[in-house]
Structure formats: C-alpha cells, structure tokens
Amino acid sequence: MVRSNGHEKMELKKGPWTRDEDQKLLAYIEEHGHGSWRALPAKAGLQRCGKSCRLRWTNYLRPDIKRGKFSSQEEKAIIRLHALLGNRWSAIATHLPKRTDNEIKNYWNTRLKKRLTRMGIDPATHKPKENPAGSAQSRQAAVVSHMAQWETARLEAEARLVRESRLLSKLQLLHKTAVQQPPLLPPPPAAATTPACLDVLKAWQACNGFALDSPTSTLNFSGNSFAGAAADAGKVNGYVPEKGRFEDSAQENSCFYYSMHNVLEGSMDPTLLSSDCYNSTSTSSYTGEFEDNKNYWNELLNLVSSPVESPVF
DNA sequence: AACAGGATCAACCGCCCCTGT
C-alpha cells in the first residue's frame, strides 16, 4: 500500500514533542475536534505525521487521562485481566478508565511481569513455574482460558455494537433531515445508554458460581446445575434446544453457550440466568476447587467492576 | 564526582482490520 512518498516523509519531525507542538495540537483539537488524523497536522500547523499526532493525543494530551502511580487495585486488575486477555492492552485498558493501553503495557512490561517472575509465576501463562498436571493451578489456568473465550465473544459483541451505533447515528441524521420534509424514514430506535447485552461477565457474576464446563474445555465439573437452568432460561429467551431436554452434558453445555449467546445478543436478561442459578444450586455438590474458582472469579469481577469504574460494568 | 547498569516511559514502526469506493 502506498502511504506517502519519501519526500513528504523527510519533512516530518520525529522524536519528543515540544511544548509548542503540544499547544498547537491541543488548541486545534479543542476547536475543531481531531477529524481526519491524516489531514490534521497540516491544518494544525504541525510538521508531524497524523499517526504521531493521534498517539500524542491519545497517550498524553487527552484531558481524561489519569497519570501517576498505579494503585494496588489497578495492579491487581491488570494482572487478572492479563490472565484473561493476554497482551490485549486496549481491551485491558477499557476496564481501567483514564489509563491508556500504552501506559498499562509499559507498566506490565517494566514492573508487573518482573514481579510475577520473582514470585515464581510465569507471566505469560500466569501459572507457577513448576506445575504438575491436574493440579488446582492447571485447572485454574484452564478456567482462565475458558474465560478468555468469553471475553473474546464479549469484545466481538462490543465491536458489533460500535458498528451498529454508527449505523444508528447515520439513521438518526437521515431522520433529522427528513423531518423537514415528508417522512421517508421511520424514527430510529432510541439508543440504549447501557448495553446490557455486553454484560457477560456480569451475568457470570450474577450466577455466582455456575459450573465452568464448555464444549471446548477439557474441564469436567460435577454437579453442574447451571447448564440446565441456563438452558431453560435460554429457551425462554429465544434458544430452543433441538430435543427439548438434555441427553448428555455436551448438550447442556451447548445450551449454556446459547444462553450466554442470547445474553450477548440482548435477547435474554442476564438476571434471569441469575435467578435460575440461585434456585437450582441447592441440589448441587460443588467441590472445594470449584469454590476456589468461584472466589477467584468473584474477586476478579469485583476488581474490574466497582473500584476502577469500568465502563463495561 | 564520575561512571555503569538498570528502570522507566514516550514515541515509533509495522502489521492488520475495517470501511468506502
């Protein structure tokens, strides 16, 4: 792809930003918004490439950036989120408002990674260095992987929502112009302020300890009462199991996934999952390990929900 | 005081994805 010719490249300034450049960029964005980053430098009178301007703005000049030391709460959130998401810094940053992905990445690479290593934990896998198969740690790692699958699904849903909201904005604009004339378009639906369909983790938390089976996971927890309840909930909210009831755990798992899919799609109320779970746990026989996992995820969810004001929760 | 090595962090680079044509 042709980006720019060499001559143009030679004129662009690189390296640290000066106060004067910062002021120019700030003043321009405050007055006009950033618009097209590519076109911005010329308009703002900067000898920088658009990319450099964008980076400077998003990582440093933006007014809603919190700088300075990370709190222990934030540290824990980063560690847990990294266990879930890996090096997906932008996804991690969405759970830590006012922190940039670059800042989080730097903090991880320069401090947290080393700290975990010193503690004998592999920062890549979040597992203890010596890790006998079948141990609680390896099972927890599998749970982490499982959660990562869900987080991936959630992020995809978020991306879809962004696309839809863009479309919605266009529709609203069209409708706005159309109201002056005979109505050509129906009024657009009201935009949801809080997309409940994105709250997979919240649904997870609401269930407060459902079994962590999945069609792709090798985990096999006994006493799985959630799947059936969730499947019922899923059926009520849109998903209808092919054969009515479940013949095996795989079917239950599928239903669980479809239920969560319905939550993701917004066709199912996460609280319904919750109540069904609570109602059915009396017959369960959770293991100690399961309690550990439950506590682990509760702790994580508490970390990423309340104190750091995640926009998702 | 001078130096070396480590730590930190802003900024860059290259790649990829999405969107518009």
Next chain:
DNA sequence: AACAGGGGCGGTTGATCCTGT
C-alpha cells in the same frame, strides 16, 4: 470483488532518569 486509505493495536526502541558502586 478488489483495492486504497485511515485508524488501531502490539511490539520495540531509544532517550532520560535513577541508583548503586
């Protein structure tokens, strides 16, 4: 369907600061 351009992301670099000797 193919292509170009814009924007975003993660990895890496290099300048600067800090600390220990």
